[in-house]
Amino acid sequence: MNSGTAGSGDGGSRTLHVPMLARVEGEASMHVVIYDGRVSEVELRIFEPPRFFEALLRGRAFTEPPDITARICGICPVAYQMSACQAIEDACGVTVPQPLQDLRRLLYCGEWIESHALHIYLLHAPDFLGYPSAIDLARDRRDLVERGLRLKKAGNAIMTVLGGRSIHPVNVRVGGFYRLPTAGELSGLRATLAAALPDALATVELVAGFDFPDFSHDFEYLALRPERGYPIEAGQVVTSGGLAFPAAEFDAHVTEEHVRHSNALHARLHGSEPYLTGPLARYALNSAALSPLASGAARAAGLGPACRNPFRSIIVRAVEVTYAVEEALRIIDSWPGAAAPSVAVAPRAGTGYGATEAPRGLLYHRYQLAGDGTITGARIVPPTSQNQISIEHDLRAFVQPRLGLPPDELTRQCEQAIRNYDPCISCATHFLDLTVEHR
Amino acid sequence: MTAGNHPAGVLVIGIGRRDRGDDAVGPAVAERAMDLVPPGVTVLEQAEPAGLIDAWAGAGLVVIADAVRSGQRPGTVHVLHACHGPLPVRTGAGGTHGLGLAEVIELGRALQRLPPQLVVVGVEAQRFGLGEPMSPQVRACVELAAKAVAEVVRAG
Numbered sequence: 001m002n003s004g005t006a007g008s009g010d011g012g013s014r015t016l017h018v019p020m021l022a023r024v025e026g027e028a029s030m031h032v033v034i035y036d037g038r039v040s041e042v043e044l045r046i047f048e049p050p051r052f053f054e055a056l057l058r059g060r061a062f063t064e065p066p067d068i069t070a071r072i073c074g075i076c077p078v079a080y081q082m083s084a085c086q087a088i089e090d091a092c093g094v095t096v097p098q099p100l101q102d103l104r105r106l107l108y109c110g111e112w113i114e115s116h117a118l119h120i121y122l123l124h125a126p127d128f129l130g131y132p133s134a135i136d137l138a139r140d141r142r143d144l145v146e147r148g149l150r151l152k153k154a155g156n157a158i159m160t161v162l163g164g165r166s167i168h169p170v171n172v173r174v175g176g177f178y179r180l181p182t183a184g185e186l187s188g189l190r191a192t193l194a195a196a197l198p199d200a201l202a203t204v205e206l207v208a209g210f211d212f213p214d215f216s217h218d219f220e221y222l223a224l225r226p227e228r229g230y231p232i233e234a235g236q237v238v239t240s241g242g243l244a245f246p247a248a249e250f251d252a253h254v255t256e257e258h259v260r261h262s263n264a265l266h267a268r269l270h271g272s273e274p275y276l277t278g279p280l281a282r283y284a285l286n287s288a289a290l291s292p293l294a295s296g297a298a299r300a301a302g303l304g305p306a307c308r309n310p311f312r313s314i315i316v317r318a319v320e321v322t323y324a325v326e327e328a329l330r331i332i333d334s335w336p337g338a339a340a341p342s343v344a345v346a347p348r349a350g351t352g353y354g355a356t357e358a359p360r361g362l363l364y365h366r367y368q369l370a371g372d373g374t375i376t377g378a379r380i381v382p383p384t385s386q387n388q389i390s391i392e393h394d395l396r397a398f399v400q401p402r403l404g405l406p407p408d409e410l411t412r413q414c415e416q417a418i419r420n421y422d423p424c425i426s427c428a429t430h431f432l433d434l435t436v437e438h439r
Numbered sequence: 440m441t442a443g444n445h446p447a448g449v450l451v452i453g454i455g456r457r458d459r460g461d462d463a464v465g466p467a468v469a470e471r472a473m474d475l476v477p478p479g480v481t482v483l484e485q486a487e488p489a490g491l492i493d494a495w496a497g498a499g500l501v502v503i504a505d506a507v508r509s510g511q512r513p514g515t516v517h518v519l520h521a522c523h524g525p526l527p528v529r530t531g532a533g534g535t536h537g538l539g540l541a542e543v544i545e546l547g548r549a550l551q552r553l554p555p556q557l558v559v560v561g562v563e564a565q566r567f568g569l570g571e572p573m574s575p576q577v578r579a580c581v582e583l584a585a586k587a588v589a590e591v592v593r594a595g
Contacts, residue, residue: 071486138546152489
């Protein structure tokens with residue numbers, strides 16, 4: 001991530017290119033064109049797998065999307081599973097009993113803790129603390145990185161118990177789970193999470209002390225809002241502009257357009273307004289629903305009821321980790337048990353809708369089913385494509401007053417600004433780019 | 440994808456995504472190696488390298504199978520010992536959303552959490568398209584790479 005390049009063009013133009021995924025050129029990068037001292041173009045080029053998976057899902061059985069879509073992202077498989085289950089159960093007219101919904105929320109808490117801890121400690125904190133990477137941070141501040149890994153491991157523990165395994169969970173099915181956790185497993189999780197709570201609170205305190213650029217935006221925020229609690233696995237869609245609608249009306253409010261420079265579709269509200277989903281939106285639209293502990297941590301960290309500085313999103317993530325740890329403990333302590341790991345789901349012809357809050361924002365799924373349960377259509381709108389226009393607007397405003405910086409420093413600051421959104425654009429391959437020297 | 444829990448702490452991990460062309464070679468090699476390593480060796484598949492530091496905790500010997508790119512002929516098998524110094528990688532950048540294998544190994548080194556023996560068996564890959572199968576040249580070398588994994592396990 002530190003291999004950004006900058007070059008000068010002819011005449012008064014200059015381009016800045018930030019290859020965010022150096023291993024696979026062209027999969028994701030940021031391209032800025034500067035003309036006569038003004039930023040004239042900002043393009044975030046994103047390679048995005050959901051289009052491929054939408055095609056792959058057509059013709060498959062209605063029971064398959066949780067497993068297939070979990071492969072879209074190695075960091076947030078549970079989000080894909082939960083939105084898929086919700087949409088298919090909606091199409092089939094089935095409501096999963098509350099104890100199973102509680103377990104889904106618990107599983108999702110695990111993914112939030114794991115994903116946010118990874119992003120805060122291994123990707124974003126090094127930017128704020130002046131280190132080129134988490135490796136350099138670990139050499140000087142081993143205690144901080146170890147704390148991040150402990151938190152991540154606590155999230156992993158939930159994923160392993162509820163999901164069957166931590167990466168690409170296999171225990172989730174339409175209608176519930178294949179297997180329920182035992183009392184012993186839940187009690188083991190409780191101990192792990194209780195130990196993680198001080199780490200979560202210390203994380204809020206740590207990131208609250210970072211230096212933040214004076215920068216803000218006024219995008220419309222979009223997030224779920226459930227009847228009770230902070231939004232994770234359910235809720236209706238609300239916006240800071242006052243809209244409120246169920247997931248079934250998402251297509252009526254959000255339109256997607258193809259743009260030349262990106263493989264991803266750009267989402268807009270009512271065809272014109274860019275908007276933002278993710279931690280800042282969730283927090284602004286639901287901060288009153290946080291637990292007293294998480295709410296107190298947010299206040300102590302200097303957050304008001306809403307936050308419009310994207311660099312401060314790292315504080316919101318830390319507050320959400322605290323909430324997720326506490327919420328997981330609450331669910332474990334109050335879980336009444338379930339009569340069966342799943343309920344029967346019979347297919348029927350129709351369309352179903354699902355929306356949940358992935359760590360990086362709202363994830364929408366829609367499926368059309370034939371009478372025998374064959375999928376005839378699928379639509380997946382991930383958070384990063386919803387945020388893409390807003391990220392580009394942010395970068396344009398961010399780069400303009402910083403054009404005088406040396407190219408390497410400007411590249412570094414752009415990378416940090418992009419990381420504010422934790423974009424899911426590198427969930428691709430993880431091969432090594434080797435240098436082989438022949439002597 | 441586990442052959443069993445091994446008291447001696449030998450772990451084989453295949454890294455990669457099965458639906459991304461030659462990126463599938465890591466899991467494919469690990470799967471084949473299950474039949475070649477002694478009973479009791481634990482074999483895992485992992486899509487994301489970020490969890491490796493926890494996954495290999497307590498193991499004495501860890502062998503990681505992964506796709507690599509160095510410009511050599513597709514299917515070429517590299518055996519790289521990671522305990523004595525960084526892998527000879529050109530980038531190792533993890534992007535905005537995760538960490539790469541070389542970064543995770545270096546993070547483990549900085550935290551003094553590398554296993555006593557860590558070997559990467561890399562297979563030279565050429566294509567990573569979404570939904571693509573492994574290329575024939577790479578598929579043809581899965582057996583060779585799995586034997587290399589088994590040889591490292593035997594020698595360890």
